[in-house]
Amino acid sequence: MDLHAMDSYIKSLIKEAGHQIRNSFLSDITIESKSNANDLVTNMDKEIEQFFIGRIRRDFPKHKVFGEEGFGDDIQSTDGVIWLLDPIDGTMNFVHQKRNFAISLGIYVDGIGKLGYIYDVVNDDLYHGVENGGAYFNDEKLKPLLKTNIAESIIAMNATWAIPNRYLDNDAIIQLIRDVRGTRSYGSAALELAYLASGRVDAYMSMRLSPWDIAGGMVIAKEVGAVTTSFKNDPANLLKQDTFIAANPSIHQELLEKYIKFK
Numbered sequence: 001m002d003l004h005a006m007d008s009y010i011k012s013l014i015k016e017a018g019h020q021i022r023n024s025f026l027s028d029i030t031i032e033s034k035s036n037a038n039d040l041v042t043n044m045d046k047e048i049e050q051f052f053i054g055r056i057r058r059d060f061p062k063h064k065v066f067g068e069e070g071f072g073d074d075i076q077s078t079d080g081v082i083w084l085l086d087p088i089d090g091t092m093n094f095v096h097q098k099r100n101f102a103i104s105l106g107i108y109v110d111g112i113g114k115l116g117y118i119y120d121v122v123n124d125d126l127y128h129g130v131e132n133g134g135a136y137f138n139d140e141k142l143k144p145l146l147k148t149n150i151a152e153s154i155i156a157m158n159a160t161w162a163i164p165n166r167y168l169d170n171d172a173i174i175q176l177i178r179d180v181r182g183t184r185s186y187g188s189a190a191l192e193l194a195y196l197a198s199g200r201v202d203a204y205m206s207m208r209l210s211p212w213d214i215a216g217g218m219v220i221a222k223e224v225g226a227v228t229t230s231f232k233n234d235p236a237n238l239l240k241q242d243t244f245i246a247a248n249p250s251i252h253q254e255l256l257e258k259y260i261k262f263k
């Protein structure tokens, strides 16, 4: 695969999709809920996924697509070329705020991340990464993450972590909230990964993410030296939902050992 040619193709595809999303602000969107009342999906989530799939089927008929809205392929293994696509990551923000959402895309070949894209549609900011070729914020090359420590870190996590739950030791999480410099919650896993890669936060963690939420961001994050794993320190799962942490390498282990404790 010619990564350079693919990269140019994908950038223009993503910009075209972003244009369609921005145009949708001028007309009414249809909002439905999925697994629960707060799990939203709109006609644009579906239309943008179908837009990508139409182009991929036409121009790369051998490639497979694993997308959130289910118009792609039934993916059971990581063999071959797979586009892991979240057409709108942060749908709740898309609906309520008309900002703070992104298109998230990762291109994986036999389970290895080759190209990653996170497009902040409203700000027209594209984060991308090429395996062994660096990570970029628009045209600016991102620098390797600098050494840090918990006390000087900003951690992106959802406020619901403070609510006692069945899985994790709540006291350890509350201690983390006390020990860090600050916490942030942006509501888009892809943007939170982009902020990690660009050094604006030092870690991002979530109790449940899907492959399309993290695929693009993992390629980008790896290029600046970030570590991405499950809470059990396994490689992130490309086939099913799992826990997820992406962090500056100087705090990843301490976060897992001291603060993320399973009951």
Ligand code: 2AM
Binding pocket: 035, 038, 039, 040, 068, 086, 088, 089, 090, 091, 092, 158, 187, 188, 189, 190, 208, 209, 210, 213
């Ligand atoms: P989505 O907007 O594409 O659904 C919100 O904290 C983040 O978690 C978003 O990246 C959101 O992606 C993701 N997420 C994954 N599964 C979710 C679910 N069932 N409900 C809400 N957000 C979910």
Ligand code: CA
Binding pocket: 040, 041, 068, 091
């Ligand atoms: Ca969703």
Ligand code: CA
Binding pocket: 068, 086, 088, 089, 090, 189, 212, 213
């Ligand atoms: Ca998502």
Ligand code: CA
Binding pocket: 045, 068, 086, 087, 088, 089, 090, 091
């Ligand atoms: Ca989505």
